[in-house]
Amino acid sequence: MNERTAGSGRAGRRPGGPDTRGEILGAARKAFADKGFSSTSIRAVAREAGVDAALVHHYFDSKDELFIEAMAIPVDPRQIAAEILDGPREEIGRRIATVFLGIWESPEGQQRMKAIFRSVVTSDEVARLMREGITQMIIQPISRTLDVPDAHLRVSLAATQLIGAAMARYLVGLEPVASVDLATLIDRLAPVLQLHLTG
Template identity: 75%
Template sequence: MTGRRASARTAGAAASGRTPGRRPGGPDTRGEILRAARESFAGKGFSGTSIRAVAREAGVDAALVHHYFDSKDELFIESMALPIDPRQVAARVLTGPREELGHRIVTTFLGVWESPDGQQRMKAILRSVVSSDEVARLMREGITQMIIAPVAETLGVPDAKLRVSLVATQLIGIAMTRYLIELDPVASTPVAELVDRIAPVTQHYLTN
Protein backbone atom coordinates (compact mmCIF):
# COMPACT_ATOMS: atom_id res chain seq x y z
CA MET A 1 0.00 0.00 0.00
CA THR A 2 2.81 2.39 0.92
CA GLY A 3 4.57 1.67 -2.36
CA ARG A 4 1.37 2.37 -4.35
CA ARG A 5 0.88 5.72 -2.54
CA ALA A 6 4.49 6.73 -3.25
CA SER A 7 4.10 5.73 -6.89
CA ALA A 8 0.89 7.76 -7.09
CA ARG A 9 2.62 10.83 -5.66
CA THR A 10 5.49 10.47 -8.12
CA ALA A 11 3.09 10.00 -11.03
CA GLY A 12 1.04 13.01 -9.96
CA ALA A 13 4.15 15.14 -9.69
CA ALA A 14 5.30 14.02 -13.13
CA ALA A 15 1.87 14.79 -14.61
CA SER A 16 1.96 18.30 -13.19
CA GLY A 17 5.53 18.91 -14.36
CA ARG A 18 6.95 18.90 -10.82
CA THR A 19 9.47 16.66 -9.08
CA PRO A 20 8.93 15.46 -5.52
CA GLY A 21 11.03 16.89 -2.69
CA ARG A 22 12.64 20.30 -2.73
CA ARG A 23 11.92 22.67 -5.56
CA PRO A 24 14.05 22.38 -8.71
CA GLY A 25 16.27 25.09 -10.09
CA GLY A 26 14.62 28.04 -11.75
CA PRO A 27 15.39 31.56 -12.95
CA ASP A 28 15.69 32.89 -9.39
CA THR A 29 17.29 29.83 -7.78
CA ARG A 30 20.87 31.09 -7.95
CA GLY A 31 19.82 34.42 -6.47
CA GLU A 32 17.91 32.70 -3.67
CA ILE A 33 20.98 30.60 -2.85
CA LEU A 34 23.17 33.71 -2.73
CA ARG A 35 20.62 35.48 -0.51
CA ALA A 36 20.52 32.54 1.90
CA ALA A 37 24.32 32.35 1.88
CA ARG A 38 24.72 36.05 2.69
CA GLU A 39 22.35 35.73 5.63
CA SER A 40 24.16 32.66 6.93
CA PHE A 41 27.64 34.15 6.55
CA ALA A 42 26.44 37.36 8.20
CA GLY A 43 24.91 35.52 11.15
CA LYS A 44 27.29 32.58 11.60
CA GLY A 45 30.51 33.46 9.83
CA PHE A 46 32.39 31.23 7.39
CA SER A 47 33.02 28.28 9.69
CA GLY A 48 29.45 28.21 10.98
CA THR A 49 27.92 28.13 7.49
CA SER A 50 27.40 24.87 5.61
CA ILE A 51 26.23 24.07 2.09
CA ARG A 52 23.37 22.00 3.54
CA ALA A 53 22.19 24.84 5.77
CA VAL A 54 22.25 27.29 2.87
CA ALA A 55 20.34 24.82 0.69
CA ARG A 56 17.73 24.32 3.41
CA GLU A 57 17.24 28.07 3.81
CA ALA A 58 16.96 28.53 0.04
CA GLY A 59 14.51 25.62 -0.24
CA VAL A 60 16.65 23.54 -2.61
CA ASP A 61 18.73 20.37 -2.48
CA ALA A 62 22.39 20.65 -1.50
CA ALA A 63 23.25 19.08 -4.87
CA LEU A 64 21.70 22.09 -6.60
CA VAL A 65 23.93 24.45 -4.58
CA HIS A 66 26.92 22.42 -5.78
CA HIS A 67 25.58 22.72 -9.31
CA TYR A 68 25.98 26.49 -9.15
CA PHE A 69 28.99 26.69 -6.82
CA ASP A 70 31.89 24.22 -6.68
CA SER A 71 32.64 24.82 -3.00
CA LYS A 72 31.78 26.85 0.05
CA ASP A 73 34.75 29.10 -0.77
CA GLU A 74 33.26 29.94 -4.16
CA LEU A 75 29.84 30.47 -2.62
CA PHE A 76 31.35 32.90 -0.12
CA ILE A 77 33.23 34.87 -2.75
CA GLU A 78 30.16 35.11 -5.00
CA SER A 79 27.73 36.02 -2.23
CA MET A 80 30.07 38.54 -0.67
CA ALA A 81 30.47 40.63 -3.82
CA LEU A 82 31.68 43.76 -2.09
CA PRO A 83 29.17 46.62 -1.98
CA ILE A 84 31.90 48.94 -3.28
CA ASP A 85 34.98 48.42 -5.44
CA PRO A 86 38.10 48.72 -3.20
CA ARG A 87 39.87 50.52 -6.03
CA GLN A 88 37.15 53.15 -6.01
CA VAL A 89 37.60 53.49 -2.26
CA ALA A 90 41.29 54.21 -2.72
CA ALA A 91 40.61 56.71 -5.49
CA ARG A 92 37.92 58.46 -3.45
CA VAL A 93 39.99 58.90 -0.30
CA LEU A 94 43.07 60.07 -2.24
CA THR A 95 41.17 62.84 -4.01
CA GLY A 96 41.39 66.03 -2.00
CA PRO A 97 43.59 67.91 0.47
CA ARG A 98 46.11 65.84 2.41
CA GLU A 99 45.01 67.37 5.71
CA GLU A 100 41.48 65.97 5.18
CA LEU A 101 42.61 62.43 4.31
CA GLY A 102 41.54 60.98 7.67
CA HIS A 103 38.08 62.52 7.37
CA ARG A 104 37.56 61.10 3.86
CA ILE A 105 38.67 57.62 4.95
CA VAL A 106 36.28 57.45 7.90
CA THR A 107 33.39 58.97 5.93
CA THR A 108 33.82 56.48 3.08
CA PHE A 109 34.20 53.50 5.41
CA LEU A 110 31.14 54.26 7.53
CA GLY A 111 29.15 55.11 4.41
CA VAL A 112 29.57 51.52 3.18
CA TRP A 113 28.48 50.10 6.54
CA GLU A 114 25.46 52.37 6.85
CA SER A 115 23.74 51.07 3.71
CA PRO A 116 21.48 48.04 4.50
CA ASP A 117 22.94 45.78 1.81
CA GLY A 118 26.47 46.92 2.53
CA GLN A 119 26.08 46.29 6.25
CA GLN A 120 24.85 42.72 5.73
CA ARG A 121 27.73 41.89 3.41
CA MET A 122 30.34 43.59 5.57
CA LYS A 123 29.07 41.79 8.68
CA ALA A 124 29.42 38.49 6.86
CA ILE A 125 32.93 39.34 5.76
CA LEU A 126 34.05 40.49 9.21
CA ARG A 127 32.61 37.45 10.97
CA SER A 128 34.13 35.12 8.38
CA VAL A 129 37.54 36.77 8.61
CA VAL A 130 37.53 36.07 12.34
CA SER A 131 36.50 32.43 11.91
CA SER A 132 38.46 31.37 8.81
CA ASP A 133 42.20 31.68 8.17
CA GLU A 134 41.61 31.30 4.43
CA VAL A 135 39.06 34.12 4.29
CA ALA A 136 41.39 36.27 6.40
CA ARG A 137 44.21 35.62 3.94
CA LEU A 138 42.05 36.52 0.94
CA MET A 139 40.86 39.75 2.54
CA ARG A 140 44.35 40.67 3.77
CA GLU A 141 45.89 40.25 0.33
CA GLY A 142 43.06 42.09 -1.41
CA ILE A 143 42.99 45.03 0.99
CA THR A 144 46.79 45.34 0.96
CA GLN A 145 46.98 45.41 -2.81
CA MET A 146 43.96 47.58 -3.58
CA ILE A 147 43.77 49.99 -0.61
CA ILE A 148 46.76 50.00 1.75
CA ALA A 149 49.46 50.09 -0.93
CA PRO A 150 47.94 52.95 -3.00
CA VAL A 151 47.23 55.07 0.08
CA ALA A 152 50.67 54.37 1.56
CA GLU A 153 52.38 55.46 -1.66
CA THR A 154 50.87 58.94 -1.39
CA LEU A 155 52.23 59.54 2.12
CA GLY A 156 55.86 59.49 1.05
CA VAL A 157 57.23 58.38 4.44
CA PRO A 158 59.27 55.25 5.34
CA ASP A 159 56.65 53.79 7.69
CA ALA A 160 53.66 54.52 5.43
CA LYS A 161 52.28 50.98 5.42
CA LEU A 162 52.41 50.86 9.22
CA ARG A 163 50.54 54.15 9.40
CA VAL A 164 47.79 52.93 7.07
CA SER A 165 47.59 49.62 8.95
CA LEU A 166 47.05 51.53 12.19
CA VAL A 167 44.15 53.33 10.52
CA ALA A 168 42.76 49.92 9.63
CA THR A 169 42.82 48.89 13.29
CA GLN A 170 40.79 51.98 14.14
CA LEU A 171 38.20 51.27 11.44
CA ILE A 172 37.88 47.56 12.24
CA GLY A 173 37.44 48.44 15.91
CA ILE A 174 34.59 50.85 15.22
CA ALA A 175 32.94 48.32 12.88
CA MET A 176 33.10 45.59 15.51
CA THR A 177 31.79 47.88 18.24
CA ARG A 178 29.01 49.61 16.31
CA TYR A 179 27.72 46.93 13.93
CA LEU A 180 28.57 43.52 15.41
CA ILE A 181 28.61 43.98 19.20
CA GLU A 182 26.25 46.99 18.93
CA LEU A 183 27.70 48.56 22.04
CA ASP A 184 26.04 51.80 23.07
CA PRO A 185 26.54 54.69 22.92
CA VAL A 186 28.78 53.99 19.89
CA ALA A 187 26.03 51.97 18.20
CA SER A 188 23.46 54.77 18.48
CA THR A 189 25.69 57.79 17.90
CA PRO A 190 24.95 59.64 14.63
CA VAL A 191 27.43 58.87 11.88
CA ALA A 192 28.40 62.53 11.46
CA GLU A 193 29.47 62.71 15.11
CA LEU A 194 31.49 59.51 14.84
CA VAL A 195 33.27 60.88 11.80
CA ASP A 196 34.11 64.11 13.65
CA ARG A 197 35.53 62.16 16.60
CA ILE A 198 37.42 59.44 14.73
CA ALA A 199 38.78 61.44 11.79
CA PRO A 200 41.38 63.36 13.84
CA VAL A 201 42.77 60.07 15.17
CA THR A 202 43.14 58.58 11.70
CA GLN A 203 44.67 61.83 10.46
CA HIS A 204 47.20 61.67 13.30
CA TYR A 205 48.22 58.14 12.28
CA LEU A 206 48.74 59.26 8.69
CA THR A 207 50.51 62.59 8.92
CA ASN A 208 51.97 63.18 12.40
Protein backbone atom coordinates in the same frame (compact mmCIF):
# COMPACT_ATOMS: atom_id res chain seq x y z
CA MET B 1 48.11 33.29 -27.53
CA ASN B 2 47.02 35.29 -24.50
CA GLU B 3 44.24 34.55 -22.02
CA ARG B 4 41.79 36.96 -23.59
CA THR B 5 42.12 35.58 -27.13
CA ALA B 6 42.43 31.88 -26.35
CA GLY B 7 39.98 29.84 -28.40
CA SER B 8 36.98 28.48 -26.60
CA GLY B 9 37.01 25.26 -28.62
CA ARG B 10 40.11 23.89 -26.88
CA ALA B 11 39.80 20.25 -25.84
CA GLY B 12 38.52 19.79 -22.32
CA ARG B 13 36.93 23.23 -22.19
CA ARG B 14 33.20 23.72 -22.48
CA PRO B 15 31.29 26.76 -23.73
CA GLY B 16 29.31 28.97 -21.39
CA GLY B 17 26.00 27.73 -20.03
CA PRO B 18 23.16 29.26 -18.03
CA ASP B 19 25.07 29.14 -14.73
CA THR B 20 28.61 29.46 -16.07
CA ARG B 21 29.15 32.76 -14.29
CA GLY B 22 28.15 31.24 -10.96
CA GLU B 23 30.40 28.24 -11.56
CA ILE B 24 33.32 30.56 -12.32
CA LEU B 25 32.67 32.46 -9.08
CA GLY B 26 32.61 29.18 -7.17
CA ALA B 27 35.87 28.12 -8.79
CA ALA B 28 37.37 31.52 -7.98
CA ARG B 29 36.41 31.27 -4.30
CA LYS B 30 38.08 27.85 -4.14
CA ALA B 31 41.19 29.03 -5.99
CA PHE B 32 41.51 32.14 -3.82
CA ALA B 33 41.04 30.02 -0.70
CA ASP B 34 43.61 27.41 -1.79
CA LYS B 35 46.28 29.72 -3.20
CA GLY B 36 45.54 33.23 -1.94
CA PHE B 37 44.99 36.36 -3.98
CA SER B 38 48.52 36.84 -5.31
CA SER B 39 49.01 33.26 -6.51
CA THR B 40 45.61 32.86 -8.17
CA SER B 41 45.47 33.48 -11.91
CA ILE B 42 42.62 33.77 -14.39
CA ARG B 43 43.91 30.62 -16.09
CA ALA B 44 43.85 28.72 -12.78
CA VAL B 45 40.24 29.76 -12.15
CA ALA B 46 39.32 28.74 -15.70
CA ARG B 47 40.88 25.30 -15.21
CA GLU B 48 39.01 24.85 -11.92
CA ALA B 49 35.72 25.82 -13.59
CA GLY B 50 36.41 23.67 -16.66
CA VAL B 51 36.13 26.58 -19.10
CA ASP B 52 38.49 28.55 -21.30
CA ALA B 53 40.24 31.57 -19.81
CA ALA B 54 38.62 33.76 -22.48
CA LEU B 55 35.23 32.89 -21.02
CA VAL B 56 36.33 34.06 -17.56
CA HIS B 57 37.40 37.35 -19.17
CA HIS B 58 33.98 37.54 -20.84
CA TYR B 59 32.35 37.81 -17.40
CA PHE B 60 35.12 39.53 -15.42
CA ASP B 61 37.49 42.20 -16.72
CA SER B 62 40.30 41.42 -14.27
CA LYS B 63 41.36 39.31 -11.32
CA ASP B 64 40.51 42.23 -9.03
CA GLU B 65 36.92 42.25 -10.26
CA LEU B 66 36.70 38.47 -9.93
CA PHE B 67 37.91 38.68 -6.33
CA ILE B 68 35.45 41.43 -5.46
CA GLU B 69 32.48 39.48 -6.79
CA ALA B 70 33.64 36.11 -5.45
CA MET B 71 33.90 37.56 -1.94
CA ALA B 72 30.59 39.46 -2.33
CA ILE B 73 32.26 42.73 -1.30
CA PRO B 74 29.53 45.42 -1.37
CA VAL B 75 31.77 48.04 -3.00
CA ASP B 76 34.77 48.03 -5.28
CA PRO B 77 37.93 48.43 -3.13
CA ARG B 78 39.63 50.24 -6.01
CA GLN B 79 36.85 52.85 -5.95
CA ILE B 80 37.28 53.21 -2.20
CA ALA B 81 40.98 53.93 -2.66
CA ALA B 82 40.25 56.45 -5.41
CA GLU B 83 37.70 58.32 -3.24
CA ILE B 84 40.06 58.39 -0.27
CA LEU B 85 42.92 59.77 -2.37
CA ASP B 86 40.79 62.40 -4.12
CA GLY B 87 41.31 65.50 -2.02
CA PRO B 88 43.70 67.42 0.25
CA ARG B 89 46.21 65.33 2.17
CA GLU B 90 45.31 67.08 5.42
CA GLU B 91 41.73 65.76 5.17
CA ILE B 92 42.51 62.14 4.30
CA GLY B 93 41.59 60.93 7.79
CA ARG B 94 38.09 62.36 7.45
CA ARG B 95 37.67 60.91 3.96
CA ILE B 96 38.70 57.44 5.15
CA ALA B 97 36.20 57.53 8.01
CA THR B 98 33.42 58.90 5.78
CA VAL B 99 33.92 56.37 3.00
CA PHE B 100 34.38 53.32 5.22
CA LEU B 101 31.54 54.00 7.65
CA GLY B 102 29.30 55.09 4.78
CA ILE B 103 29.45 51.54 3.41
CA TRP B 104 28.16 50.18 6.72
CA GLU B 105 25.33 52.71 6.94
CA SER B 106 23.36 51.32 3.98
CA PRO B 107 21.21 48.27 4.86
CA GLU B 108 22.66 46.10 2.06
CA GLY B 109 26.22 47.25 2.73
CA GLN B 110 25.87 46.53 6.44
CA GLN B 111 24.47 43.06 5.77
CA ARG B 112 27.32 42.13 3.46
CA MET B 113 30.00 43.68 5.66
CA LYS B 114 28.68 41.78 8.68
CA ALA B 115 28.86 38.56 6.69
CA ILE B 116 32.41 39.31 5.59
CA PHE B 117 33.57 40.24 9.10
CA ARG B 118 32.02 37.12 10.60
CA SER B 119 33.62 34.98 7.91
CA VAL B 120 36.99 36.60 8.52
CA VAL B 121 36.98 35.84 12.26
CA THR B 122 35.87 32.23 11.75
CA SER B 123 37.88 31.25 8.68
CA ASP B 124 41.62 31.56 8.24
CA GLU B 125 41.17 31.19 4.49
CA VAL B 126 38.71 34.06 4.21
CA ALA B 127 40.89 36.20 6.48
CA ARG B 128 43.89 35.59 4.25
CA LEU B 129 41.93 36.38 1.10
CA MET B 130 40.58 39.63 2.49
CA ARG B 131 43.97 40.62 3.89
CA GLU B 132 45.75 40.04 0.58
CA GLY B 133 43.04 41.60 -1.59
CA ILE B 134 42.47 44.69 0.55
CA THR B 135 46.20 45.19 1.02
CA GLN B 136 46.80 45.18 -2.71
CA MET B 137 43.77 47.24 -3.72
CA ILE B 138 43.47 49.77 -0.86
CA ILE B 139 46.34 49.81 1.63
CA GLN B 140 49.20 49.77 -0.88
CA PRO B 141 47.81 52.52 -3.16
CA ILE B 142 47.16 54.81 -0.18
CA SER B 143 50.57 54.04 1.33
CA ARG B 144 52.34 54.95 -1.91
CA THR B 145 50.78 58.43 -1.97
CA LEU B 146 51.44 59.45 1.64
CA ASP B 147 55.17 60.05 1.20
CA VAL B 148 55.88 59.54 4.91
CA PRO B 149 58.10 57.09 6.81
CA ASP B 150 56.44 53.74 7.63
CA ALA B 151 53.50 54.55 5.36
CA HIS B 152 52.27 50.95 5.23
CA LEU B 153 52.28 50.72 9.02
CA ARG B 154 50.45 54.06 9.28
CA VAL B 155 47.68 52.97 6.90
CA SER B 156 47.40 49.61 8.66
CA LEU B 157 47.01 51.34 12.04
CA ALA B 158 44.28 53.55 10.60
CA ALA B 159 42.58 50.41 9.32
CA THR B 160 42.65 48.82 12.78
CA GLN B 161 41.02 51.95 14.21
CA LEU B 162 38.23 51.77 11.65
CA ILE B 163 37.71 48.03 11.99
CA GLY B 164 37.44 48.39 15.75
CA ALA B 165 34.92 51.21 15.43
CA ALA B 166 32.84 49.23 12.94
CA MET B 167 32.81 46.13 15.14
CA ALA B 168 31.81 48.17 18.19
CA ARG B 169 29.03 50.04 16.36
CA TYR B 170 27.56 47.44 14.00
CA LEU B 171 28.44 44.01 15.41
CA VAL B 172 28.75 44.37 19.18
CA GLY B 173 26.35 47.29 19.63
CA LEU B 174 28.62 48.98 22.17
CA GLU B 175 26.98 52.13 23.51
CA PRO B 176 27.17 55.00 22.97
CA VAL B 177 29.20 54.22 19.83
CA ALA B 178 26.31 52.15 18.43
CA SER B 179 23.73 54.92 18.61
CA VAL B 180 25.73 58.12 18.18
CA ASP B 181 24.94 59.91 14.92
CA LEU B 182 27.33 59.18 12.07
CA ALA B 183 28.54 62.78 11.73
CA THR B 184 29.65 62.85 15.36
CA LEU B 185 31.42 59.52 15.05
CA ILE B 186 33.30 60.73 11.97
CA ASP B 187 34.21 63.97 13.75
CA ARG B 188 35.76 61.99 16.62
CA LEU B 189 37.56 59.45 14.44
CA ALA B 190 38.92 61.76 11.75
CA PRO B 191 41.67 63.48 13.84
CA VAL B 192 42.88 60.13 15.20
CA LEU B 193 43.09 58.66 11.71
CA GLN B 194 44.84 61.76 10.44
CA LEU B 195 47.41 61.44 13.21
CA HIS B 196 48.10 57.83 12.24
CA LEU B 197 48.50 58.76 8.58
CA THR B 198 50.40 62.03 8.58
CA GLY B 199 51.23 62.97 12.18
